[in-house]
Amino acid sequence: MQAHIPSETSRRVVILGTGGTIAGRASQASDNVGYTAAQLGVDQLVAAIPALAGQALEAEQVAQLDSKDMDFAAWQRLAQRLAEHLARPEVAGVVVTHGTDTLEETAYFLQQVLAPFKPVVLTAAMRPATALQTDGPQNLLDAVALAREPGARGVLTVFAGAIHGAEQVRKVHSYKVEAFASAEGGQLGVVEEGRVRCFGAWPQGQALGLASIVRPAAEWPRVMLLWNHVGADGALVRALLDHPTQRPHGLVVAGTGNGTLATDLEAALREAQASGVRVLRSTRCDAGPVMDLPGALPSAGALSPVKARIRLLLDLLAEM
Structure with a gap:
């Protein structure tokens, strides 16, 4: 048959x-x-x-x-x-x-x-x-x-x-x-x-699994986005670090070009990193990676700023 x-x-x-x-x-x-x-x-x-x-x-x-x-x-x-x-x-x-x-x-x-x-x-x-x-x-x-x-x-x-x-x-x-x-x-x-x-291969990858997001949504880490721009400084980062209830667990910064940052903004982000806040550098550019250079803040690779935020959020959830 x-x-x-x-x-x-x-x-x-x-x-x-x-x-x-x-x-x-x-x-x-x-x-x-x-x-x-x-x-x-x-x-x-x-x-x-x-x-x-x-x-x-x-x-x-x-x-x-x-x-x-x-x-x-x-x-x-x-x-x-x-x-x-x-x-x-x-x-x-x-x-x-x-x-x-x-x-x-x-x-x-x-x-x-x-x-x-x-x-x-x-x-x-x-x-x-x-x-x-x-x-x-x-x-x-x-x-x-x-x-x-x-x-x-x-x-x-x-x-x-x-x-x-x-x-x-x-x-x-x-x-x-x-x-x-x-x-x-x-x-x-x-x-x-x-x-x-x-045109090419379908996406693949290693699944984090549902267990990675089982924690109640209200308890998920606070990961926030910042941007580098003309006149950028570290005031917002420092205000967030000092806030009694809104202090972030992670910060993703959309840098200019290859993830470049204004001097005072970078200094504030390094202060945040030293205090235990996880930091990732992405780029405002529509395409291209941020190079992971020696001594630089950690790179988000080719991820856009919003996707770098998700990646950092999931990393922090895994560590909780």
């Missing part, structure tokens, strides 16, 4: 909703910016796409947030639900609908914690669901196709047909529907009319 080979549409995909513009509403269809995010449930998003009808799908609402308000508690819930669904043998992959503002942070966090052997695909929209030419339905349709792609793995994003990995993806435009890119040519592939064309 010939073995049954499941069709692509019968490979089960779970869609987890977290809110965002893709689930947003505006009072007028012509309004692409004056909307309220996170108004539609994930079931409604799926039902609005006729091409998804009859497919092997499940939908679950994990959060309902504007992604500017994404928080550690929502990250914990999302990571837990992802781990549970990914462990199911009938699930080919999982899609997460998300807001664009912090999508790159959530993607990187999930890749570090889960490093999944199945695809976890984050997608979003720049225009609300009520827009005349909303981009959410096509992005969600592409995400489902990518979640079913044989051999795909890791935390991925798909947006305007472009596939990116969690480590390199960044939001690079505040308004256009082609809002995401990867630094230094890191785009992984494209989705074209429901077909995935891969």
Whole structure:
């Protein structure tokens, strides 16, 4: 008897909703910016796409947030639900609908914690669901196709047909529907009319595991971001160090160029480091690493400032 080979549409995909513009509403269809995010449930998003009808799908609402308000508690819930669904043998992959503002942070966090052997695909929209030419339905349709792609793995994003990995993806435009890119040519592939064309290897890595984030979210370390700029000094760093309740556990500084820092800002950061605060240097530049030079403050490598903050946060959690 010939073995049954499941069709692509019968490979089960779970869609987890977290809110965002893709689930947003505006009072007028012509309004692409004056909307309220996170108004539609994930079931409604799926039902609005006729091409998804009859497919092997499940939908679950994990959060309902504007992604500017994404928080550690929502990250914990999302990571837990992802781990549970990914462990199911009938699930080919999982899609997460998300807001664009912090999508790159959530993607990187999930890749570090889960490093999944199945695809976890984050997608979003720049225009609300009520827009005349909303981009959410096509992005969600592409995400489902990518979640079913044989051999795909890791935390991925798909947006305007472009596939990116969690480590390199960044939001690079505040308004256009082609809002995401990867630094230094890191785009992984494209989705074209429901077909995935891969340019390179899927993401891999060692998962930190759910145990690494089990501590209640309210107890997670405080890691803050600073920037070098013309006229920068160490006043903010010293104020943070002296604050009775907001003293940070870690500081990430977005330096200029190759992580360079104004003299007084660097001096204050060294004071923070000497007092037990962990410090990382990143760069304001859109691409390129910060070189780890002798005698310099520790480098974040090629991570963007927001992803360096997540990396430091997870390191500090592991030490608690």
